[in-house]
Amino acid sequence: MATKDADLSSLRIDRTSQGASQPRRSRPIGKIIAWSLVILALAAGGVFLKQLFSPAVEVQLVTASLTSPSQANAVLTASGYVVARRKAAVASKGTGTLVFLGVDEGDRVKKGQIIARLDDSDVAATLQRARENLKLAEADLYEAQKNLERLRVLVQKDMIAQADYDIAEARYKRVVAGIEGARFGVKEAQVAVDNTRIIAPFDGTVLKKNADVGEIVAPLAGAASSKAAVVTIADMSSLEVDADVSEANITKVTPEQGCEIALDAYPQHR
DSSP states (O other): OOHHOOOOGGGGGGHHHHHHHHHHHHHHHHHHHHHHHHHHHHHHHHHHHHHSSSSSOOOOOOOOOOHHHHHHHHHHHOOOEEESSEEEEEEEESOOEEEEEEETTEEOOOOOOOOEEEEOOOHHHHHHHHHHHHHHHHHHHHHHHHHHHHHHHHEEETOOHHHHHHHHHHHHHHHHHHHHHHHHHHHHHHHHHHTEEEEEEESSSEEEEOOTTTEEEEEESSSSOOBBBBEEOGGGEEEEEEEEGGGGGGOOOOTOOOOOOOOOTTTTTO
């Protein structure tokens, strides 16, 4: 019974004193955190001010380029042009109006191919007249030959004078000479017709059109509105490099010397 009446309040844990002492222990920690934040802010500000007022660092820029071994060992560098060894401005030997142009820039042509044609109405008429004159001369030859054969028989029989036979023989020779002249006339007219056809002199590629259909084409282009060349063609299989080397560096060039070519259009292809 004495135990039941004993005061058990002394065994109770006093939590009020613990709650009151907790803020006292947390104050130093809060101060440490606050000072730490202040120190970090000051350090950040110092770094910022140092970067703000410190002089700029000088930086040198360079350009990187790919150099081949031949460039590194090059003894001479020269500039030039890629040109075709075989190149021609194709023109006509005759004068006339361009009525046909069968090629365009970049087209490939074969040797003997008709590139263009001029108006040939006048020279074609001349050719036809020369052929008719040849036929007329050949008809006179038949008559003169038969007459000469008859007179040869008569002169052998002393039935005609020798003078008559000589006249017939002279006429026969004139007719033969006239036939030869008529044949050359046909050839001349044919050449004039052929001159109206502009033909490719070799296999190549059309680089430029110098005239269009309807323009006057003349060999010497004497008039301001006339054109001398119709097209310009080049043999692309004969390309070569024409480089300019100064007189001071000409001694660096030797026969059978290695050479590397770099084109502006294809810098990666050497």
